[in-house]
Amino acid sequence: MIEWLAWLGRVALTTLAALGRSAMFLAQTLFHMPGREGVHLWARQMHFVGVMSLPIILVSSLFIGMVIALQGYIVLVGFGADEALGQMVALSLLRELAPVVTALLFAGRAGSALTAEIGLMKATEQLTSMEMIGVDPLRRVVAPRLWAGFISLPLLTAIFGVIGIYGGYLVGVDWLGVYSGSFWSNMQSSVNFVDDVLNGMAKSVVFGLVVTWIAVFQGYDLVPTSEGISRATTRTVVYGSLAVLGLDFILTALMFGEF
Amino acid sequence: MTDSTLVRVEDLHFTRAGRAIFSGVDLEIPRGRITAIMGPSGTGKTTLLKLIGGQLVPDRGRVSIADEDVHRLSRRALFDMRRRMGMLFQSGALFSDLSVFENVAFPLRVHTDLPERMIRDLVLIKLQAVGLRGARDLSPAELSGGMTRRVALARAIALDPELIMYDEPFVGQDPISMGVLVKLIRELNHAFRMTAVVVSHDIKETLSIADYVYVISDGRVMAHGTPTSLDTEVDARVSQFIHGQPDGPVPFHYPAADFASDILGTREVP
Amino acid sequence: MTRTKWVECGVGVFVLAGFLGLVFLGLQVSGLNLSRANDTFTLHASFSNIGGLKERSRVTVAGVTVGHVTDIELDPKWLDGRVTMQIDESMKDKLSSDSTAAILTSGLLGEQYVGLSTGGAPETLEDGDTIRDTQSALVLENLIQQFVSNMSK
Numbered sequence: 001m002i003e004w005l006a007w008l009g010r011v012a013l014t015t016l017a018a019l020g021r022s023a024m025f026l027a028q029t030l031f032h033m034p035g036r037e038g039v040h041l042w043a044r045q046m047h048f049v050g051v052m053s054l055p056i057i058l059v060s061s062l063f064i065g066m067v068i069a070l071q072g073y074i075v076l077v078g079f080g081a082d083e084a085l086g087q088m089v090a091l092s093l094l095r096e097l098a099p100v101v102t103a104l105l106f107a108g109r110a111g112s113a114l115t116a117e118i119g120l121m122k123a124t125e126q127l128t129s130m131e132m133i134g135v136d137p138l139r140r141v142v143a144p145r146l147w148a149g150f151i152s153l154p155l156l157t158a159i160f161g162v163i164g165i166y167g168g169y170l171v172g173v174d175w176l177g178v179y180s181g182s183f184w185s186n187m188q189s190s191v192n193f194v195d196d197v198l199n200g201m202a203k204s205v206v207f208g209l210v211v212t213w214i215a216v217f218q219g220y221d222l223v224p225t226s227e228g229i230s231r232a233t234t235r236t237v238v239y240g241s242l243a244v245l246g247l248d249f250i251l252t253a254l255m256f257g258e259f
Numbered sequence: 260m261t262d263s264t265l266v267r268v269e270d271l272h273f274t275r276a277g278r279a280i281f282s283g284v285d286l287e288i289p290r291g292r293i294t295a296i297m298g299p300s301g302t303g304k305t306t307l308l309k310l311i312g313g314q315l316v317p318d319r320g321r322v323s324i325a326d327e328d329v330h331r332l333s334r335r336a337l338f339d340m341r342r343r344m345g346m347l348f349q350s351g352a353l354f355s356d357l358s359v360f361e362n363v364a365f366p367l368r369v370h371t372d373l374p375e376r377m378i379r380d381l382v383l384i385k386l387q388a389v390g391l392r393g394a395r396d397l398s399p400a401e402l403s404g405g406m407t408r409r410v411a412l413a414r415a416i417a418l419d420p421e422l423i424m425y426d427e428p429f430v431g432q433d434p435i436s437m438g439v440l441v442k443l444i445r446e447l448n449h450a451f452r453m454t455a456v457v458v459s460h461d462i463k464e465t466l467s468i469a470d471y472v473y474v475i476s477d478g479r480v481m482a483h484g485t486p487t488s489l490d491t492e493v494d495a496r497v498s499q500f501i502h503g504q505p506d507g508p509v510p511f512h513y514p515a516a517d518f519a520s521d522i523l524g525t526r527e528v529p
Numbered sequence: 530m531t532r533t534k535w536v537e538c539g540v541g542v543f544v545l546a547g548f549l550g551l552v553f554l555g556l557q558v559s560g561l562n563l564s565r566a567n568d569t570f571t572l573h574a575s576f577s578n579i580g581g582l583k584e585r586s587r588v589t590v591a592g593v594t595v596g597h598v599t600d601i602e603l604d605p606k607w608l609d610g611r612v613t614m615q616i617d618e619s620m621k622d623k624l625s626s627d628s629t630a631a632i633l634t635s636g637l638l639g640e641q642y643v644g645l646s647t648g649g650a651p652e653t654l655e656d657g658d659t660i661r662d663t664q665s666a667l668v669l670e671n672l673i674q675q676f677v678s679n680m681s682k
Contacts, residue, residue, distance in 0.1 A: 133365065
């Protein structure tokens, strides 16, 4: 019993310490906006986390849009309401699927790569040597990556939404024969820019910060061995995905819930 | 001036993960000389360099460089002080996303406002000194281990530091690159009067270049002196280390029960 | 140097694509009309039952969208649902003062919207006017109740 209590206490203390370290880390990093010389560094990271994530985002958004249209059509046609397909595709994509799925894919694709990259720099003493040269690695290595992830995810989410709706259009209109005019007009009358589009974007801004934060912190804080790197990479994906799903519930309750 | 002390370590205590790494180390590193710090693996020689560089904070005692206490400096003053120090890491620690040229130019770009032409000239001079001017456009991944260390050396001396610290410079090098590194360390010291600290357990190479040697073991300075005086040292532990004998005060066997009883005794089913 | 240029071009295209995506979501998907705020005028209408009408519901004339609902409140005096609508400026001199407003449903399960139909009076509705002649929303339960009571007679 005492053993068990001690174990619980130890877990609580280490968790608390890690949370505190990561909060300090975020505070020290976030205020290093890319400066004059930092623009190139930042652009390189945008390329790494944003542009390189585009293929997986494009392909998965197209398929997800197509699947929603297909499933939605099967349900809606039973009520004779297949005209409402556009609104169903757009709302489910913009409110939930685009921000959440993009963030999950981002955690898997870009987050794990960020962790591994920073971890490798730590393991090969690059971060230490940077410090010895008199350059703060938080500023030079971590801050551009954090900002790049933070900015890339909302952009990826917007692209996901557009391509997903296009996929829904392909299946709904071109294949299943829903009238294209009612597809768009039903969508337009039910989608509200502030409530649906901007709220979805706000979600992805939060997810972008949290996922990138987890990724760079796991990389910076890991044990610099090959085992440590692989563990930290796994942790990035697991914690990142769980954080996205949990936060999504909270944000949805705040944005769409009626209290 | 040449013989005054640049780095002074007094009564240094340091504990990591409950294990005492240093318990009362005193060192003096004279200006313009090569000082070697030697000892068996796991005695925290790299940790000592990190303490001198201000990356770790000791539990007790002080480290001063040119009469300034390293661990009392503000973060900014510490970063300023590090401009006057160079450090060569065991793995080289080149920035993998920059070319060889940009790696050497990195400290110059960060700390100076020199025009691009002058940076180019300075980088080429440093690369020429380590014999790798022709490799300037390669990326670190394309270099061999010895070349990596030489580029790292060129980067460490880019700002002409007063003090340069070598962390295990000879580990894992073939005889030729080992010879090249020995020659470079000696030349840098002689030509620029750079103070050097070499942390190593490669006895032959280290003794051949060092002016003064400290042997550290069990968290203390076990012996110190010039290479010739250490060679004739009578202390059994020192002579075991210097002459590389497999058994002696540092036993060959990890502590275990008696061999015969372990083999012949009752076998425990796991 | 060329590689750096390529990387930066790629990032530029990516950022542009993201913003264009957002614009597309705004204009095509949510039907945002940027010029709408400038040239509209306000009409009111009171209904004894507004059914499922919401803010932002469409307002149509002959099925064509000409505006949207901006506000719904309970009239404290008559206990009516008072609906405020923004109508396109182009309709300003087209709607007669005896126009009627009805709450209609698009399809069986679709959204509810306001349908306006014009009358014959020479005067036209001005900014801030109220439509008197209204027809409330059809509430399905009431309809069924009537149907059932007619059957049982």
